[in-house]
Amino acid sequence: MKKETLFIAFTTQKGGVGKSAMTTITASILHYRMGYNVAVFDCDYPQWSIVKMRDRDTKTVIESERFKLLAYEQFTSINKKAYPVISCKPDEVIQKAEVFLKETPIDFDFVFFDLPGTINSAGVINSISRMHYIFSPIIADRLVLESTLAFMNVLNGVLVKGGDTGIKGIHLFWNMVDGREKSELYAHYDHIIKELDLSLMKTYLPDSKRFRKEMSAQMENRQISRSTLFPIDRRLSKFARIEEFITEFLQIVQH
Template sequence: MKTKKQPTVVAFSTQKGGVGKSTFTTLIASLLHYQKGYQVAVFDCDFPQYSLLQMRERDLKMVMQNETLKKMAHKQFTSINKKAYPIFQSKTGKVLEEMEAYVNGLEIIPDVIFLDLPGTVNTAGILRTLVNVNYIFSPITADRVVLESTLSFTDVLTNVLMKENQTGIKSIHLFWNQVDGREKSILYKNYSKVITDLGLHLMETTIADSKRFRKEGEMLAKTVFRSTLLPADSKLLAQCRVDKFIEEFLRIVKL
């Protein structure tokens, strides 16, 4: 009997809120699904705000009210001949079972399932969920609190659980986000040395700081960046280096 293909499960996870995990989930999911030809699904477990579900509602409203975006969406969905990727509301304690039930009920299995998880280890069921994720990507900033909380947690996952084979995690990758060109490169160099000395993986691509990461959609916009219905504009991606990030991401997850 032929074994059913299983999706690759990915999470952008941190132990500190506000460093971009929901934004990166949206950016990468949309690029993969709408531009790169992959089948994607997302489970939003970020209770109680469920920011990705809220974003999908905003995106639908924007596309319906903005003629430029409406034409872009019509052209896209006609050419790729598939629907928008689904976003399901879930909770960390239930998502593994809900994800399994979803996959078992499908004929076409997603290539990637993204989990958008809460930014705290104290959330019920989060550790059990994380150890069943295949690839974890953690955005970090040159902020001592962000770094210390992320590094201590990543260290436990990498050097305790993974080494004892108690997990489905294949690899965990940290990456610099919100890199300000005015900050001293020696700061990043020193922090990067600490990360590699701990035996943790640090991605080559760094994400440039941009107001785009903090800017919600505008009704008069003629381009998109963070959208669950359209891939980000290529020029905006290049400005933030997300175009390089997706190339490195695909090499890591081996889709």
Template structure:
């Protein structure tokens, strides 16, 4: 692992709420930090929800209340000898400067900085923050409102920010989320064709629909899926094909 490279700035971003951007930020950050050995930091600029900050508070409480998860977290710490990644709250309009300051003063080399950004371009500083990303990943679902909002947003990024503004963006990647494996709807074919016609990039991997994305660990749980402290269980990842998504994600960002 080459830690001499400049850290990558990555955002799961969308103009439509409820499509999973905060969830994917936590899932991918935890996989990279705890399982794959990279050093990660997350900046939570999604005011006023601050979903990831609140998630970490719940995760800490859950681990302390669940003896199995407490042992799992302890064994993880002993095995990898590293602390939980930090989640830093900050405003979107100056988050790039704060991230650079964090990297320069960090006692450990940072490999990836994830940004959980607000879900509207009307937020002050959001376009500047997006222009500072190296890679943007946008979850989509086969829903007309989601697709219309997403395609307009993605074209804005490609046609305005990448062409008319000084930018760090290398890739913008759409990916299917909440795909029902039992149902083959013509909507996917229609939207795939439209995405191709617009010249947008669509990932090959599709993340299957799962209640796990909306459900955090319970008091008596012995497995973890969505957590800021422990990586998602590998069997659960495979069940919804998140493992395939992670493989393609790493190939795209070339970490």
């Protein structure tokens, strides 16, 4: 009998705040480094940014002797293939995910969904309502925060508290935090989040240009940050507080 697979989405109402990046980084650490079985459904139609990243990553491995060796060493070490990245429109993703899980012999621990950044896309609300956990990156930008908090407040009030959903938790987390900004700014927003009865993760992720770079054939001696084929470099993940984030993430989803 297969174990329960958790459906998890990193979602937000605004683009450019790290939704797809955090999906990729989290999935890669869990699958390649921590022994979990992971699948990713990219339903951010028509961008399909994670699917396109997988294509670029695959091309990079083919063109680079360094990455060919790393891929071979990783495969022989963990004896696992790369996690699947499947493109799908948001109105059909739940059905496709359920068929995928039923037909595969692998017991998947997590399926991550990269959903569109707008509820106007067909099927988005229904797909969100079928998640077990939702994680939403927020940044200290007034327009981004107002949009995200309003959306999450509706989800929390209508779906979670209404009981007509499988959602077990909605969790916000600060991303791209600029250390030069006054702490009072974040304290103010933290208070508003608390008043809205929304959950805020303790871990915040600092702003870093290194954190945003994808794997490429030109970075032969540089640290890997974002990739669908390798986990983020341990030194970089420690600097970017990703290790703390993953620990808190697993505590929340009870794994």
